[in-house]
Structures are given as structure tokens and as C-alpha cells.
Amino acid sequence: MTPTHPDSPLALISGASSGIGLDLAKAYAARGWRLALLARNPQRLAQAVAQCQSLAPGAEVCGYSVDVDDPQAVQNSVEKIRTRQGQPYLLILSAGIVQSIRFMEQSDDEFEALMQTNLLGSRRLAKAWLPGMLEQRQGQICFVSSLAGLIAPYGYSGYSASKFALLGMAGALRQEVSSQGIRVSVLCPPEVDTPMVIQERTYISPVARLLKDLGGTLQVDTVTRATIKGLEQSRFLIIPGVRAKLTHHCARLFPGLFGWAMQRIVNWAKGRQARQQKAG
Numbered sequence: 001m002t003p004t005h006p007d008s009p010l011a012l013i014s015g016a017s018s019g020i021g022l023d024l025a026k027a028y029a030a031r032g033w034r035l036a037l038l039a040r041n042p043q044r045l046a047q048a049v050a051q052c053q054s055l056a057p058g059a060e061v062c063g064y065s066v067d068v069d070d071p072q073a074v075q076n077s078v079e080k081i082r083t084r085q086g087q088p089y090l091l092i093l094s095a096g097i098v099q100s101i102r103f104m105e106q107s108d109d110e111f112e113a114l115m116q117t118n119l120l121g122s123r124r125l126a127k128a129w130l131p132g133m134l135e136q137r138q139g140q141i142c143f144v145s146s147l148a149g150l151i152a153p154y155g156y157s158g159y160s161a162s163k164f165a166l167l168g169m170a171g172a173l174r175q176e177v178s179s180q181g182i183r184v185s186v187l188c189p190p191e192v193d194t195p196m197v198i199q200e201r202t203y204i205s206p207v208a209r210l211l212k213d214l215g216g217t218l219q220v221d222t223v224t225r226a227t228i229k230g231l232e233q234s235r236f237l238i239i240p241g242v243r244a245k246l247t248h249h250c251a252r253l254f255p256g257l258f259g260w261a262m263q264r265i266v267n268w269a270k271g272r273q274a275r276q277q278k279a280g
Contacts, residue, residue, distance in 0.1 A: 008060070012036040012081065012088040014068055014125055015095035017044035019194030020144060020187075020227075023220045024092055025052050025061075027228060034060040036081045036088060038095070038125075040067045060085070068095045068121030078128045087132040090231070093122040094144045098196055100204045103157040111158040118162035123169065130177070137181040142231060143170045147190040147215055147244050151251050154266050155208035163188075174236060183234045189223045190215035190244040207269040214265070216243040 011028050015021035017039035025037055029052035037052070039045040042065045049063040062085060066077040081088070096118045099110060122143055133139030148156050149163030167186055174184035191197055191212050204212075223240045230238030239245050251258045 008032055008034045009089040010034045010036060010085055010087070011090040011092065012038065012125075012129065013092040013094060014038040014066075014121070015093075015144070016063075017041055017048045019094070019196055020189070020192060020220060020223055021092065021094035022048050022051070023224045024094070024227060026055055027224050028090075029053070029056045029059050029061060032056065032059075033090075034085060035062070036085055037061065037063045038066045038068070038077065039063070040065065040095075068124060069116050071124060074121075074124045074128060082132075087136065088129060089139055091126060091129055091139075091141045092144070092227075093125055093142065095121055096144060098200055099159055100155045100200055100208050101158065102155050102205070106158050111161075114158045114162040115165070118159075119165045119169070122166060126173070130182070133182050134177065134180055139181070140183045140185070140231060140234075141170075141173075142185045142187055142227070142238075143167075144187045145170075147188050147239070147247065149186075150188055150239075150248050153208065153211045155205055155211075171236070183231075185231055185234070185236055185238055187223075187227050187230070187238045187240075188244075188248075189218060189226075189240045190247075191217045192223050193217055193219055206273050207266060210269045211262075211265065214243075215247055216241055218244075 011033045013021050013025050013035065016025045016037035025035055025048060029035055035052060037045060037048055039048065045063040045065055049061050052061040053059055064077045064080060066073050068074060097114060099106070099114060101110060126141055126143075143166050145163045145166045146159070148160045149167045152160040152164070167188070170184050170186045177184065218241050226240035227238055239248055
């Protein structure tokens with residue numbers, strides 16, 4: 001692609017300093033888009049901006065250190081971005097956190113942190129930028145959910161709650177704005193090989209680990225390609241990976257059988273874990 005120019009579309013990506021957000025930022029930079037990148041950590045954000053600019057010399061890539069949990073910080077960022085870069089055509093709301101904690105072991109604060117970042121943080125950004133999209137009668141919003149927002153796995157009651165809620169919110173929003181030229185999508189990947197997931201592996205339970213292995217682990221570039229293709233086709237639900245698609249279809253078409261099979265797997269895994277602990 002040639003270097004970007006003022007007429008290039010603007011994409012705003014939250015959670016852009018690592019993982020899916022960063023890889024999508026690099027992909028859109030290489031395609032000639034202007035970028036507004038949001039992340040909490042200023043140092044990692046600066047590195048993300050530099051990586052995107054190295055792929056597209058001369059590109060307009062601006063970083064904004066924002067905590068999506070802070071309503072005032074989000075509003076301040078909107079004013080800065082609008083003044084400096086204008087109205088985004090595309091929002092990719094990738095900021096999120098993950099916790100693999102069983103229901104009775106998860107504190108209220110831990111649960112609320114998931115809802116605050118994964119659901120309310122995305123809602124804040126979408127609501128802040130949607131009026132401009134409606135005024136222009138064009139735009140696209142991509143919420144980043146998870147396969148755990150379609151199928152509730154063992155050990156993820158809080159995380160799944162936040163991602164299921166995100167999917168429900170996006171579905172209702174899609175109906176409200178579709179006739180006004182706004183397209184809404186939800187990305188629902190299985191486990192992705194990102195720094196956040198690597199850190200999670202240090203404490204995840206063997207039972208939850210086994211179930212995640214059934215869904216498969218994707219490389220981040222695979223998710224990026226599927227996301228861009230899905231957005232270009234204006235698909236509402238974007239599920240990268242063959243195993244993830246198959247899992248979703250089985251759960252949707254055969255819910256009773258799928259639930260029975262999942263419970264059998266969980267019971268077997270818990271029994272194996274108990275035997276290993278006893279032997280150890």
C-alpha cells in the first residue's frame with residue numbers, strides 16, 4: 001500500500017498494545033488505514049505505534065493512553081481523537097481481561113472487574129463514537145467477545161458472563177442501527193496465543209485447560225485474517241478456526257447432546273485430577 005493520506009479511513013482500536021488488538025492494528029496499517037490506538041500502558045502503546053509505523057512509513061498512527069474502565073478518561077480521549085484525527089469509520093473494541101476462576105472462588109471484585117472492562121469498557125467507547133457514525137450514516141463496530149461468549153466453559157463463569165453480555169448487547173445494537181448504515185460485528189475466537197493467555201496458563205485448572213484444548217489454540221495472525229475478512233463481508237458473528245466453528249455449530253444444533261458430552265468430559269477430567277492428586 002502507498003503511504004496514508006488525510007482521506008484514508010480511520011480505525012480506532014482499543015487494547016492495541018498486544019495480542020489481537022496489536023496484530024489487527026499492524027494489519028490495517030499495512031493496508032493504508034489511519035489509526036488511533038488505545039491502551040493503558042504508555043510504554044507498550046508507544047512500541048505498538050512504532051511497529052505500525054515501521055510497516056507503513058509515513059502512516060498516521062497515533063497512540064492514546066486510556067483506561068477504558070475510567071469514563072472520564074474515555075471521554076477525554078474522544079475529544080482528543082476527534083480534534084486530532086476526526087471521526088473513526090471502524091471501531092475494534094479489543095480491550096479486555098481474562099480470569100479462569102471457579103464460581104465460588106471468585107470474589108465480587110474480580111467478577112466486577114471483568115464486567116467493567118470487557119462489557120462496560122466496550123460500551124463506553126461504542127456509545128461515545130456512535131453519534132458521529134449516525135450523523136454520517138456510515139461506520140462499523142467490531143466487539144471482541146470469545147468462544148466463551150457462545151459456549152460457557154468450566155471455570156469461566158465470570159469471564160463468560162461478560163462475553164455473553166457483550167454478544168447480547170451487540171445483537172440488539174445491530175438491530176437498532178442497521179437501517180442507518182452502521183454495521184455491527186462480534187469476534188468470537190477460541191483461545192489465541194497471546195501474552196494474556198500465556199499468563200493465564202500459569203494458574204488455570206487442569207479441567208479448564210483440557211476443555212480449552214478441545215477448542216484449539218489459534219495463532220493471532222489467523223484470527224486477524226478471519227476478522228478482516230468477516231468485517232469486509234459485514235458478518236455479524238466472526239468465529240475463527242475450524243474447531244471453534246464446529247464446536248459452536250454442535251452446541252447450537254444439538255444443545256442437549258452437547259451439554260451431556262461436555263459434562264461427561266468435565267466429570268472425567270475432575271476424576272483424573274483427583275486420582276493424580278491422591279497418587280501424588
